[in-house]
Amino acid sequence: xxxxxxRASGGRSREGSPWTGLWAxxxxxxxxxxxxxxxxxxxxxxxxxxxxxxxxxxxxxxxxVSEDRFLLLKLFTTAYEPLPAFAGFLVPLIAIALxxxxxxxxxxxxxxxRILAQPIYRDGLLLGKFLAGLCTLALVxxxxxxxxxxxxxxxxxIPPSGEEVARSLWFLxxxxxxxxxxxxxxMVFSIVFRQPATAxxxxxAVWLFFTVFWDILAGLLAQSLRPVxxxxxxxxxxxxxLEMALARISPNTLYTEIMLPLLHPTVRSxxxxxxxxxQGAVLGAxxxxxxxxxLIWPQFTGLIAVPILLFALGYxxxxxxxxxA
Amino acid sequence: xxxxxxxxxxxxxxxPVLSRPAPVMAQxxxxxxxxxxxxxxxxxPSQVIGMDESATLTxxxxxxxxxxxxxxxxxxxxxxxxxxxxxxxxxxQAATVEPDADASVTLKLEPPKDVAAGTYRFxxxxxxxxxxxxxxxxxxxxxxxxxxxxxxxxxxIVQGSRSTTFRFDSTLKNDGDEDLTVNLExxxxxxxxxxxxxxxxxxxxxxxxxNQSKTLSIEVRAFADVPAGDYPLQVRxxxxxxxxxLPLVVRVTGQPDLKVTAPEGRLSGRAYAGRxxxxxxxxxxTGSAPAHAVKLSASPPSGWSVEFDPxxxxxxxxxxxxxxxxxIRPADKAVAGDYMVTVTASPEETIAGSKSDFRITVLTSTxxxxxxxxxxxxxxxxxxxxxxxxxxx
Numbered sequence: 194x195x196x197x198x199x200r201a202s203g204g205r206s207r208e209g210s211p212w213t214g215l216w217a218x219x220x221x222x223x224x225x226x227x228x229x230x231x232x233x234x235x236x237x238x239x240x241x242x243x244x245x246x247x248x249x250x251x252x253x254x255x256x257x258v259s260e261d262r263f264l265l266l267k268l269f270t271t272a273y274e275p276l277p278a279f280a281g282f283l284v285p286l287i288a289i290a291l292x293x294x295x296x297x298x299x300x301x302x303x304x305x306x307r308i309l310a311q312p313i314y315r316d317g318l319l320l321g322k323f324l325a326g327l328c329t330l331a332l333v334x335x336x337x338x339x340x341x342x343x344x345x346x347x348x349x350x351i352p353p354s355g356e357e358v359a360r361s362l363w364f365l366x367x368x369x370x371x372x373x374x375x376x377x378x379x380m381v382f383s384i385v386f387r388q389p390a391t392a393x394x395x396x397x398a399v400w401l402f403f404t405v406f407w408d409i410l411a412g413l414l415a416q417s418l419r420p421v422x423x424x425x426x427x428x429x430x431x432x433x434x435l436e437m438a439l440a441r442i443s444p445n446t447l448y449t450e451i452m453l454p455l456l457h458p459t460v461r462s463x464x465x466x467x468x469x470x471x472q473g474a475v476l477g478a479x480x481x482x483x484x485x486x487x488l489i490w491p492q493f494t495g496l497i498a499v500p501i502l503l504f505a506l507g508y509x510x511x512x513x514x515x516x517x518a
Numbered sequence: 519x520x521x522x523x524x525x526x527x528x529x530x531x532x533x534p535v536l537s538r539p540a541p542v543m544a545q546x547x548x549x550x551x552x553x554x555x556x557x558x559x560x561x562x563p564s565q566v567i568g569m570d571e572s573a574t575l576t577x578x579x580x581x582x583x584x585x586x587x588x589x590x591x592x593x594x595x596x597x598x599x600x601x602x603x604x605x606x607x608x609x610x611q612a613a614t615v616e617p618d619a620d621a622s623v624t625l626k627l628e629p630p631k632d633v634a635a636g637t638y639r640f641x642x643x644x645x646x647x648x649x650x651x652x653x654x655x656x657x658x659x660x661x662x663x664x665x666x667x668x669x670x671x672x673x674x675i676v677q678g679s680r681s682t683t684f685r686f687d688s689t690l691k692n693d694g695d696e697d698l699t700v701n702l703e704x705x706x707x708x709x710x711x712x713x714x715x716x717x718x719x720x721x722x723x724x725x726x727x728x729n730q731s732k733t734l735s736i737e738v739r740a741f742a743d744v745p746a747g748d749y750p751l752q753v754r755x756x757x758x759x760x761x762x763x764l765p766l767v768v769r770v771t772g773q774p775d776l777k778v779t780a781p782e783g784r785l786s787g788r789a790y791a792g793r794x795x796x797x798x799x800x801x802x803x804t805g806s807a808p809a810h811a812v813k814l815s816a817s818p819p820s821g822w823s824v825e826f827d828p829x830x831x832x833x834x835x836x837x838x839x840x841x842x843x844x845x846i847r848p849a850d851k852a853v854a855g856d857y858m859v860t861v862t863a864s865p866e867e868t869i870a871g872s873k874s875d876f877r878i879t880v881l882t883s884t885x886x887x888x889x890x891x892x893x894x895x896x897x898x899x900x901x902x903x904x905x906x907x908x909x910x911x
Contacts, residue, residue: 211905316905461855470853473819475877478856487882488854494890501897505904512908 211320214313218321219328226329231290235333242283243340251348262479265353266360266456268345282404284368287333288375289396291326294389295380296511301389305516319511323380323504330372338365356458359482364455367489370496371448375400377503384510403443411439433465444499447492454485463488555649556581556588556615558642560625564656569635572628573657577603579613579621579644586647588615590623593652594641598630601640615646627657635661665694667726669755669762671736677769680806684738684768690755691731698757700726702734705752709744710768712751713737726757738768745836746772746806772807772836776863778874786877792850793883797876801831801863802839809834809865814842817860821849824859834865846878854882 226232250268261267296319299305308318342361346352353361378399382392415436421428440446454460458479462470480488557580567573579588589612592601603610604624615621625642640655671688678684692698701723704712714721715735726732736753749768754761779785779800789795803809812831816824825845834840846859857878864871 461853466853469820470849470851473822473857473859474853475856475858480854481879481881484854484881487884487887490887490890494893497894498897501894501901505897505901508901508904509908512904 211314211316213317214311215317215321215324218313218318219325222322222325223328226291226325232329235287235290238283238287239333239336239340243337243344246341247344247348250345254349262354263357263360263458264349264351265342265345265357266458268341268349269361269364270456284330284334284372285375285400288326288330288372289379289393289400291329292322292376292379293383293393293396295322295326296383297387297389297392298383300387309516315512316508319380319508320504323376323507326376326380327369327373330376331369334365334368334372356482360455360458360485363482363486364452367448367451367455367493367496370493370500371444373500374444374496374503377500377507381503381507381510384507384514403445407443407445408440411436411442414439430465437464441492441495444496447495451489451492451496454480454488458482458485460485461488463492554651555583556586556644556646556651558644558651558653560653560655563654564658566658566660567629569629569633569659569661572626575625575627575655577623577625577642577653579615579623579651581615581617581646583617584647585614585616587612588621589645591643591645592640593643594639596638596640598633599638599640600628602626602628625655627655629657629659633659635659665692665696665698665758665760667691667698667700667755667757667760667762668693669734669753669764671764671766674765675767675769676738677771679771679773680740680744682740684740686736686738686753686766688734688736688753688764689731690726690734690762692726692728692757694760695728696758697725697727698760700724700755700757703754703756704736705754706738707749707751709741710749710751711739711741712753713739736766738766740768740770744770744806746770770806773805774803774807774809774834774836774865774867775805776809776812776834776865776872777802777804778861778863778872780876785874786879787846788879788881789846789848790881790883791848791852791854794845794847797844797846797878799826799842799844799861799876800839801834801842803834803836806836807867808836809867811866812840813864813871814844815862815864815871816844817862818846819849819852819857819859821852822857822859823847824861848878848880852880854880856880 247268254264254267294301296305299308309315338361342353342358375396379392379396382395383389386392386395415432419428419432419435421432441450450463453463459477461474461480486493557578559578559580560575562575565573565575577590581588590603590610595601602625604626605613605622610623613621613623627640629638637656637658640657642653642655644651644653668691669688670691671686673686676684676686690700692700702714702721704714706712713736715737716724716732724732738751747770749770751766751768753764753766755764779802781798781800787795787797799814801812801814810833812834814826814829814831816826818824823845824847827843827845831840831842844861848857857880859876859878860873861876862871862873
């Protein structure tokens, strides 16, 4: 919508709509994705992930007799490490696998000029490839979600409440946007690097950096920037707040912080809580979904905005590239 | 010579003393004019007996000098009465009396079946060889006392609040001569429950021996909705056609009893962090007396403010309620979730007021949600700018 408005004002600078050929690209790319060998592997991963998650969750849920209002949500949270897998590493891996050769693959197959010879703009090609990847990712994650919920209902024998379904759907949405970050990143690398292998390696390097090293780095940075000299409460608090702010640069932290209040309705805060803020609080009372969403909204904003900005970066880089026949 | 005189003097002094007992002994040995030849006596010549009872008297016969056979008979006996002399376990008509030894004879006097109450005279005659002795006997037949019950208490009026157990310590006495089984009953006004307790055990009927008394505890309890006032009640003890009545008064004093609640009993509310929300609170007086100067207070979490409008209710009559608006403002930095706020209403009359916990759900402002949407729109704007700037290629 915004795009169209902008186009209307700056229409004289170019001819034709950037949307031209977009849906053709999306349809074609999705067909490629869904028929590729990659998809076979992904399908196997879907079944394994969903089955493993439900099996592990059921085992521990059957042992406990305590009543829980949010039994369905426990399916996603009560599991053996590293399950639920698609929360941790499956989403980035699928996203990277879908997009690491999006642009440079066309170059190496020497099909780029042929595609652009069609009445398709570069805008449409890039957005189409991104949307196709995102749709495929959404399809995969929705399949896993449906399998977990379906098997969970059969296994537990309890119909889920509307609130539970809404919360798990928001969780699914957050997972798709989280995947979108890695998808956009892999796409940027596929524009920058000519070799698909290099692009894949660069994407995985970034992912590893945020998964393994960033938390350690954030801790070290916070310690050096806000050292605890005298052991005052303010110093400790300031250091913890800085460490948390630094950690939130990592999409992994954002995603974990979103997951927590969504799947655990009793979580009231994802930041630091002073004891005075908890005075008189009825602990263990679940928050309404709206309040949980308000709690995670800053993180969610980041999760939505980062793929868009990464896409904008990729778009600029792609538009400035020279394409020869 | 001098010694002779002293002996004489001694003798004249001693002799009268020595010779003195001699005439006394002579008197007991001989029948004097005051001692009759034959005496007939009994210890208790006048007796009172009951209607169905018979009298048994022990007669003593004594003779002064001569052993003799004494014939016993009744000289005077009212009609229908039967007299029997007994000695040594047998019925006798005569007894042998020896000097210096009392002969003891038992006389049994049996009244006729339909004897009337009154005094009856008898005369027993003992005829010896020479002498005759008479013994008048008087028997009074007393009609039996009618059975009579009395029920009494020292404190017939007991005062207390509605939740008190009103206890009357009373004495139940059987004044009659017959054992009775006493049934206890009470005429209590509606809303009262009366229990009788005998040594901590609840009874409705008890045996009471003649001329015995028992301490009975009468416990009265009021049901919840009894208004203040005096309540007279009657306690009755019945047994064998007689009854005793004890009027008692239970004085129920009024007491305000406040209850803090909300319309439709919903003790919950919602408030945005840092913004004032009103909550309607209802103070009910379920007690039996009006409550005066009811003050409202709250114990919210720190950083919160709770104000009441009005802060004090002047009077809440019994059975009425007052509406108070509470203005609750959660702390600016309050975390979303449920919090407990305790509201207390304390009237002048009681020290401890009545409390209720209100559950306040704190919501956070949606302002940051708008900021997030603006940020996303900015990101989309960046893409649009990129399309505008580089779209020509």
